Amino acid sequence: MLKVHFSTPFVRRFFKNKKLMSELKPREKLLESKDPKTVPTEDLLAIILGHGTKGKNVFDLTKEVIHFLRENMDKDISVADLVNFEGIGEAKALQIISALEIGKRFYKQKSKMQVRKIGSGRLIVGDCLDVMQTVPDNEIILAFTSPPYHNAINYEDQIKKLDGEIRYWERKEISYEYYKNFLTDRFKELYRIIKPGGHNVVNISPIAWKGKRMALPFHFVSWMESIGWVFKEDIVWEKEIARDRRSGVLMQHPYPGYYYPSLVAEYVFVFQKQGEKENQNNVYYFRSREEKEKNKLDLSDYQGDKSKNIWKIRPVAPQENIHPCPFPLELAKRTIEFYSYKNDTVIDIFAGSGQTNLAAEMLGRKHIGIDTQETYINYAVERIKKWVDHKNNTA
Numbered sequence: 001m002l003k004v005h006f007s008t009p010f011v012r013r014f015f016k017n018k019k020l021m022s023e024l025k026p027r028e029k030l031l032e033s034k035d036p037k038t039v040p041t042e043d044l045l046a047i048i049l050g051h052g053t054k055g056k057n058v059f060d061l062t063k064e065v066i067h068f069l070r071e072n073m074d075k076d077i078s079v080a081d082l083v084n085f086e087g088i089g090e091a092k093a094l095q096i097i098s099a100l101e102i103g104k105r106f107y108k109q110k111s112k113m114q115v116r117k118i119g120s121g122r123l124i125v126g127d128c129l130d131v132m133q134t135v136p137d138n139e140i141i142l143a144f145t146s147p148p149y150h151n152a153i154n155y156e157d158q159i160k161k162l163d164g165e166i167r168y169w170e171r172k173e174i175s176y177e178y179y180k181n182f183l184t185d186r187f188k189e190l191y192r193i194i195k196p197g198g199h200n201v202v203n204i205s206p207i208a209w210k211g212k213r214m215a216l217p218f219h220f221v222s223w224m225e226s227i228g229w230v231f232k233e234d235i236v237w238e239k240e241i242a243r244d245r246r247s248g249v250l251m252q253h254p255y256p257g258y259y260y261p262s263l264v265a266e267y268v269f270v271f272q273k274q275g276e277k278e279n280q281n282n283v284y285y286f287r288s289r290e291e292k293e294k295n296k297l298d299l300s301d302y303q304g305d306k307s308k309n310i311w312k313i314r315p316v317a318p319q320e321n322i323h324p325c326p327f328p329l330e331l332a333k334r335t336i337e338f339y340s341y342k343n344d345t346v347i348d349i350f351a352g353s354g355q356t357n358l359a360a361e362m363l364g365r366k367h368i369g370i371d372t373q374e375t376y377i378n379y380a381v382e383r384i385k386k387w388v389d390h391k392n393n394t395a
């Protein structure tokens with residue numbers, strides 16, 4: 001049997017001139033990927049199917065099958081279900097069922113994805129990479145999120161502390177390289193599911209690591225550009241109050257070299273997914289006159305804060321939210337209003353307490369929120385439910 005090793009000169013030569021993952025064929029993508037988790041589900045299924053049928057290419061067929069699998073995630077799929085698809089015979093159906101069954105048997109413990117429907121949204125417990133892999137290409141207009149900041153917070157332990165199981169939590173030791181791969185794998189998958197011309201807005205700030213400040217936001221921009229995201233805006237979120245006491249150092253030592261300003265700002269970076277030149281902004285410009293009128297922005301307070309790239313917004317106080325680092329609802333509201341229309345879908349892949357989802361619900365958008373921690377998702381659902389109930393009662 002011919003064994004292909006990733007490091008053989010043949011494979012290296014084969015991929016030498018092929019740069020973009022999106023240009024590779026499904027088998028090549030899996031061969032070249034360091035982690036099969038990063039290969040889109042459609043490509044994995046295309047490897048099993050091999051080819052399409054008359055008038056339907058393999059990707060049309062994979063899309064249909066994946067749609068069916070997603071809609072029937074809670075059911076047992078049989079060979080009889082799959083042979084209903086034109087282009088899938090018994091042999092292919094058996095291969096798909098075998099692959100699904102092997103996956104289920106070995107990874108049962110890992111598949112903890114739970115979906116909760118609330119208002120016009122879906123809140124999902126799970127790793128956002130796994131969840132995004134169930135979403136078709138080019139599906140979503142806007143993403144807004146704030147990723148976990150390297151090892152700044154240990155969320156599992158923060159929840160144990162919340163539940164009274166422990167008194168203190170400790171940081172996890174993870175390397176910066178690991179963190180970079182963690183983020184790029186997930187923002188690469190996000191790129192696949194955002195519509196060309198759609199936006200990805202990320203709240204991020206420098207982090208402290210081994211006594212040093214790391215320039216995370218600036219590294220992050222170059223990681224994002226290497227995925228294909230186009231950098232558009234750098235908005236500074238000014239918090240008005242500082243929780244740290246860095247400026248005290250200069251008060252004690254009023255000499256040059258002792259300047260440590262208080263940290264009152266975080267970044268909100270706006271990235272766009274590239275589209276064909278002529279229709280880059282179709283997701284916004286080509287809306288009907290009626291839709292534009294319904295989404296007309298209220299500019300009565302625009303000439304103040306909102307027209308500049310420094311947004312002064314009060315941070316959430318600790319007693320206002322169980323999450324250790326929620327961003328303000330106002331931050332999510334502005335982003336959603338500036339970059340999406342009513343009924344568009346907004347996603348937050350690191351949803352935490354669901355600020356993006358609550359804002360999206362309030363603004364009439366569909367929304368998806370994902371977080372690994374069930375406690376945060378339950379809390380988000382609770383808050384959105386309260387708002388939906390209130391709205392229904394006052395309607």
Ligand SMILES: C[S@@+](CC[C@H](N)C(=O)[O-])C[C@H]1O[C@@H](n2cnc3c(N)ncnc32)[C@H](O)[C@@H]1O
Pocket residue numbers: 126127128129145146147148149155323325326327328349350351352353354355356370371372373376
């Ligand atoms: C900075 S917080 C987001 C807070 C959120 N913006 C809010 O306002 O509440 C980052 C979140 O990412 C979640 N998280 C960490 N790894 C994840 C993963 N692989 N998939 C989804 N969520 C994850 C953490 O549990 C945490 O709640």
